[in-house]
Amino acid sequence: xxxxxxxxxxxxxxxxxxxxxxxxxxxxxxxxxxxxxxxxxxxxxxxxxxxxxxxxxxxxxxxxxxxxxxxxxxxxxxxxxxxxxxxxxxxxxxxxxxxxxxxxxxxxxxxx
Numbered sequence: 001x002x003x004x005x006x007x008x009x010x011x012x013x014x015x016x017x018x019x020x021x022x023x024x025x026x027x028x029x030x031x032x033x034x035x036x037x038x039x040x041x042x043x044x045x046x047x048x049x050x051x052x053x054x055x056x057x058x059x060x061x062x063x064x065x066x067x068x069x070x071x072x073x074x075x076x077x078x079x080x081x082x083x084x085x086x087x088x089x090x091x092x093x094x095x096x097x098x099x100x101x102x103x104x105x106x107x108x109x110x111x112x
Contacts, residue, residue, distance in 0.1 A: 001022070002026065004026050004029040005022050005029075008022075008029065008032055008033055008036060009022075011033070011036070012036040012037075012039075012040060014040075014043075014048050014051070015036055015039060015040070015051060015052060015053055015067075016052065016053055017052045018052055019054075020052065020053050020054055020055060020056075021054075021055045021056070021057065022053075022055075022056050022057075023055070023056070023057035023058065024056065024057055024058040024063060024089060025058065025089035025090050026090065026091075026092075027087060027088045027089045027090045027091045027092040027093070027095075028058075028063055028084055028087060028089055028092070029092070030092055031063065031080055031083055031084060031087055031092075032056065032063070032080070034080075035065065035076055035077070035079075035080040038076045038079075039051075039067075039069065039073050039076055042070070042072040042073065042076070043069070043070075043073075047069065047070060050068065051067065051068060051069050051073070052067060052068060053065060053066065053067045054066045054067060054068070058084075058089060058104065060103050061084075061085065061097045061098075061102075061103040061104050061105050062081045062082075062084045062085045062105070063080050063081055063084035064077075064081065065077045065080060065081075084105060085097060085105060086105070087105060088105060088106050088107035088110055089104055089105050089106065090106060090107075090110045091107060091109070091110060093107040093109075094107060095107040095110075095111075098111050
């Protein structure tokens with residue numbers, strides 16, 4: 001696990017209980033941190049006891065996050081997926097979907 005991933009897990013330990021997978025590039029660190037912050041705001045005490053991410057990954061060029069959370073979490077995940085489609089997965093700058101063998105979102109610099 002990279003340092004940026006460790007920091008997110010350390011900052012939101014209640015969301016990363018049990019086994020989970022975090023499989024995406026460092027350019028989305030800020031996006032994932034914001035997603036976790038927003039989730040933290042919508043979870044009540046009962047949900048905090050049971051909520052957890054099972055997987056957060058890049059799929060078809062955008063972030064996909066899987067949890068056992070309520071509908072409000074799904075809305076936040078939808079927001080994160082939309083934002084990831086315009087955020088370079090390597091550096092976090094503005095990007096667009098590119099097909100480079102894999103479908104990924106890259107800025108002009110990382111696409112060249």
